Amino acid sequence: MQTGSQPVQRRQHKRFKVEDGTVGVAKLQFTKMGQINDISRGGLSFTYFDSGDNHDQIPDVSELSISMDGKNFHMESVPFVTRSDFKVKPDFLEIRQRCVQFGRISPSQQIHLDYILSNLTIR
Numbered sequence: 001m002q003t004g005s006q007p008v009q010r011r012q013h014k015r016f017k018v019e020d021g022t023v024g025v026a027k028l029q030f031t032k033m034g035q036i037n038d039i040s041r042g043g044l045s046f047t048y049f050d051s052g053d054n055h056d057q058i059p060d061v062s063e064l065s066i067s068m069d070g071k072n073f074h075m076e077s078v079p080f081v082t083r084s085d086f087k088v089k090p091d092f093l094e095i096r097q098r099c100v101q102f103g104r105i106s107p108s109q110q111i112h113l114d115y116i117l118s119n120l121t122i123r
Helices: 107-119
Strands: 002-004 016-018 022-027 031-039 043-049 061-068 073-087 095-102
Touching (some): 031 107, 073 107
Antiparallel strands (some): 016 031, 043 095, 061 073
């Protein structure tokens, strides 16, 4: 996992901006919730508030959930691998961005992901 400065872009899939109110929740020993910035067939990035050095406590391999506020949409147990985690501006706040690559997702999760990409993104 890359930490610190912004990562080099090596995406295989085009990323799409998501509608406001889209939330990603990393399932861990504690819950880390953040605003999803963009999403693709291969992964997503989300911004989260970190109260200290807690970003190191998010495992590089875990599962997350995707919820769409106002759309009555929820997708559970999406496996992921962290590709980068870095601090974003402004410097005086502990706001970080985490970029993740989806792991092996089930056929039903793929249907849900296709729905998100087709209907709930900003093109």
